Amino acid sequence: MSGRAAGRGTRALQIGFLALLAFSTAQVLWWVYDQSRLAGQEARAVERLYETEARLARELLAEGRSWESIAAELPHLERADGEVRVSAAALAAMAEARRSRLSRYGWEGTFFLAVLLACMAVVWRTLREEAALRRRQENFIAAVSHEFKSPLASLQLSVETIGLRHPEPARLTALVERMNVDLARLGSLVAEVLDTASLEAGRRTLTKESVALEEAVREVVGALAERAAGGGVEIAAQVAGTLRVDADRIAVRTVLRNLLDNALTATAAAGGGRIELTAEPHGREVRLRVADTGVGFPPEEAANLFLKFYRVGDEMRRSGSGTGLGLYIVSRLMQLERGWVRAESAGPGRGAAFVVAWPRHGAGSGA
Numbered sequence: 001m002s003g004r005a006a007g008r009g010t011r012a013l014q015i016g017f018l019a020l021l022a023f024s025t026a027q028v029l030w031w032v033y034d035q036s037r038l039a040g041q042e043a044r045a046v047e048r049l050y051e052t053e054a055r056l057a058r059e060l061l062a063e064g065r066s067w068e069s070i071a072a073e074l075p076h077l078e079r080a081d082g083e084v085r086v087s088a089a090a091l092a093a094m095a096e097a098r099r100s101r102l103s104r105y106g107w108e109g110t111f112f113l114a115v116l117l118a119c120m121a122v123v124w125r126t127l128r129e130e131a132a133l134r135r136r137q138e139n140f141i142a143a144v145s146h147e148f149k150s151p152l153a154s155l156q157l158s159v160e161t162i163g164l165r166h167p168e169p170a171r172l173t174a175l176v177e178r179m180n181v182d183l184a185r186l187g188s189l190v191a192e193v194l195d196t197a198s199l200e201a202g203r204r205t206l207t208k209e210s211v212a213l214e215e216a217v218r219e220v221v222g223a224l225a226e227r228a229a230g231g232g233v234e235i236a237a238q239v240a241g242t243l244r245v246d247a248d249r250i251a252v253r254t255v256l257r258n259l260l261d262n263a264l265t266a267t268a269a270a271g272g273g274r275i276e277l278t279a280e281p282h283g284r285e286v287r288l289r290v291a292d293t294g295v296g297f298p299p300e301e302a303a304n305l306f307l308k309f310y311r312v313g314d315e316m317r318r319s320g321s322g323t324g325l326g327l328y329i330v331s332r333l334m335q336l337e338r339g340w341v342r343a344e345s346a347g348p349g350r351g352a353a354f355v356v357a358w359p360r361h362g363a364g365s366g367a
Contacts, residue, residue: 013127017120017123017124020116020120021116021117021120024112024113024116025113028109028112028113029109031105031109032102032105032106032109035101035102035105036102036105039098039101039102040098043094043095043098046094047086047091047094050076050077050086050090051086053074053076053077054077054084054085054086057070057074057077057084058084061084067079076089076090077090151182151183151185151186152182152186154178154179154182155179155182155183158175158176158178158179158182159179161175162175177226181226181227181230184227206247206248206251206333206336206337207248207249208246208247208248209246209247209248209249210244210245210246210361211244211245211246211247211248211249211252211361212241212243212244213239213243213244213245213252213279213286213288213358214239214240214241214243214279215241216249216252216253216256217237217239217256217277217279217288218237219253220253220256220257220260221235221237221260221277223257224257224260224261224264227264228264228275231264231267231268231272232268232271232272232273233264233267233268233272233273233274233275234273234274234275235260235274235275235276235277236274236275236276236277237276237277237278238276238277238278238279239277239278239279239288240279240280243279243280243281243286243360244286244360244361244362245286245358245359245360245361246358246359246360246361247337247339247358247359248337251333251336251337252358254329254330254333255329255330255333255334255341255356256288258326258327258329258330259290259326259327259330259354259356260275260277260290261326262326262327262354263275263290263291263292263294263352263354265294266292266294266295266296266352267292267293267294267295268294269294269295270293270294270295270349273292273293273294273351274292274293275290275291275292275293276289276290276291276292277289277290278291281360282357283360283363284359284360284363285339285357285358285359285360285363286357286358286359286360287355287356287357288355288356288357288358289353289354289355290353290354290355291351291352291353292351292352292353293351294351294352295348295349295352296345296346296347296348296349296350296351296352297343297345297347297348297352298345298347298348299344299345299346299347302342302343302344302345303343305327305343306327306328306330306331306341306343307328308325308328309325309328310328327343327354330354330356334356334357334358337358337359338359339356339357339358339359340356340357341354341355341356341357342354342355
């Protein structure tokens, strides 16, 4: 289903829900009104019956019947100052019964509408989230198309240049280096898609072990050093060699790679700058912070950054790269690792920082 057709379907459902709510509200109001009218009719009928019995009691008294025998048979009547009438207690009981009945109908109608509104709110929210996810998926398709086309076009150009022009050794070396960068970029895209698929399917199993954080950081920074230099980005890492975390070794590297890749993209888009990686123990955790001087983001977007396919801004006007999967993968892996991740930024153009925390190795035994 296309996005436009799905949008029409969602709007049709929303209109249908509003119509259902209006109809149900009208039905409940009519039901309460009808029951109120019926209760009034029944109360008036009982009043007429009581008046008829009062006249009968007066006739029996006139015939010489004792009041005690009449009162025993008609307990809702009373005699005062020689007059026989319906007792105030009977009238009050009848009025209270009517009020109780109407109150019950009112509560039942209100409860019905409340349940209906709650159900509609849940469905409405689900529809909105589905629509938002659909938009992010469409953005993801546009982003992935662009992300794949660029390195593929570059690879094709490099291969054609080598095949047709037989460049000099220096030029050939530069072309081969560019091809390696393009292949690494494609490999990263494929890895993101495969990681997302395995996490969504629940096929990703993690093996807990003691992981040296400094070693993992050094490996990931080394793998991205060439790309950082090409984008005019300086990477500085300060992680003590003694810091160890209880985590899956591959997952730790995946988290670091995606965080650093995100920081590189943001910093290169700002024309270059600096990325700092620092880590320190914090109670039973080890917290690692990746701070950059890149493009930043509005603070209110912090939580949305970890949604699948989400990227800040209008997809059609965006100049930066990325698929919207990297930070989602980070968030899911940190959940599986029983850790957490958060994003911070003072606003667009003011850089950003991402903090992740793993369980510290040995913290559970009191180390």
